[in-house]
Amino acid sequence: MDTHYSIDHLPGRTIDLDGQDYLFFSGTSYLGISQDPTFRSLLAEGMARYGTVxxxxxxxxxxxxxxxxxxxxxxxxxxxxxxxxxxxxxxxxxxxxxxxxxxxxxxxxxxxxxxxxxxxxxxxxxxxxxxxxxxxxxxxxxxxxxxxxxxxxxxxxxxxxxxxxxxxxxxxxxxxxxxxxxxxxxxxxxxxxxxxxxxxxxxxxxxxxxxxxxxxxxxxxxxxxxxxxxxxxxxxxxxxxxxxxxxxxxxxxxxxxxxAQGSYHAAFNQLLENIRLFEKRVGTSDLFQHIPDYPVFYTDQDRLYSYLLANRIFVYSFAYPTPTDKPNTRIVINALHRPEDIERLGDYLYGKAR
Known part of the structure; x- marks a missing residue:
């Protein structure tokens, strides 16, 4: 559980880990704005006008x-x-x-x-x-x-x-x-x-x-x-x-x-859609604790991390806020996820993966 991985690119809906694609259900970039093409283009405009700092x-x-x-x-x-x-x-x-x-x-x-x-x-x-x-x-x-x-x-x-x-x-x-x-x-x-x-x-x-x-x-x-x-x-x-x-x-x-107000609005609506898709998949299961319409799904089943990692799904699981705290294991949905990503996650969680 205390293993840390290193990558050299920005996580989105996936990450490249040791040359293989993993679905990424972690982090706090809930709206995926850092990956939004419109936002990135506007940021380049901003840097042309104001510089980097x-x-x-x-x-x-x-x-x-x-x-x-x-x-x-x-x-x-x-x-x-x-x-x-x-x-x-x-x-x-x-x-x-x-x-x-x-x-x-x-x-x-x-x-x-x-x-x-x-x-x-x-x-x-x-x-x-x-x-x-x-x-x-x-x-x-x-x-x-x-x-x-x-x-x-x-x-x-x-x-x-x-x-x-x-x-x-x-x-x-x-x-x-x-x-x-x-x-x-x-x-x-x-x-x-x-x-x-x-x-x-x-x-x-x-x-x-x-x-x-x-x-x-x-x-x-x-x-x-x-x-x-x-x-x-x-x-x-x-x-x-x-x-x-x-x-x-x-x-x-x-x-x-x-x-980029339009990008924020669209990302928020997409995030809600993705959360509700996963909520529907989770149903009444007691595996997760979560706030309705909120992107974080907590579980006390820390072994879920290793199981999902073995199936190329990376979720949040580490001791926080200090290294001596108990690991906190969460699945985090973001606006970049596609329906098939959420379905794949659900299949592994509930034993329906092929």
Missing amino acids: FGSSRNGNLQLRIYEEAESRLAAFARAEAALTLSSGMLAGQAVVNWLKGQGFEFIYAPNAHPAIWQEPTTRLPTGSFDDWTRQLPELVAAAATPHIVIALNALDALFSVAYSFDWVNQLPGNQAITLLVDDSHGLGVSGPEGSGIGSQIPKRPNVRLIVTASLAKAMGLPGGVIFSDPQTLSAIRRTAFFGACSPTPPAYLYAFCQ
Whole structure:
């Protein structure tokens, strides 16, 4: 299970492993944008205009308009008030965490919160289930030592393909200033209405400020990260030394994103079609745990990895987030898969392969 393989090309629906084609049901390129011909052509246009990188502070005295345009489009896509881009999802999370820490906010973490929103090295995540944690949350908030609280969590559990309800937000105390910090790296682009992510699905409260962070390098296929919140919050984060010292997302990619809205829409619809085809094949089987219409199918049957690999089907299976963790075995559907790929996978899973 701890064997690692090396290839020298970008995975898509297949990979070349030791000279043989394997179906590839792994990775996080859910929409397959990095393989989309239209997107690649637009990226070449963007590089012709902006070069490969813009190695300047976003707070410098020379600005590129593409950043404002892309952030406006990202905010509209996510149904958020405003957006701010950085060079990675990890950096987006840490920019927010550092800003909140500087104001003396007390952090309350959910189980399995992503490292992007940790306060290293002091963060200790609670054990137990997410539902148990939400039941304890009003009491935890009320017992906090400061009136300013940050509740930090993931939008969903991508490791085990479990959806989170946010109904508990309505039960939070109404007399404390609460910031809800949500990492949506594995939801943006593939979950929520038209792939818009979690932001619009979280209940609104007058005393609860919502900040959503995400990697753009997964479903969105962009080397960068994003913060969604209200304009005043993002303006304050932008004024920090942490943000000012960061190199930005390469502008050519943001140009391609702005021009490729049709590709994103088509890829999302194709992904849904592929997921539903596999859901139909899985049926009521208890082999997998998964969120409806979500591309990740978790199994506790780790031996499935070796069996499928022997039949030239490569799936996700390795210890995460640290090498000492139990292997996590998942099948990941993407928008590039063809119906015959999914049928072949189903045949091997349910003993019908010829």
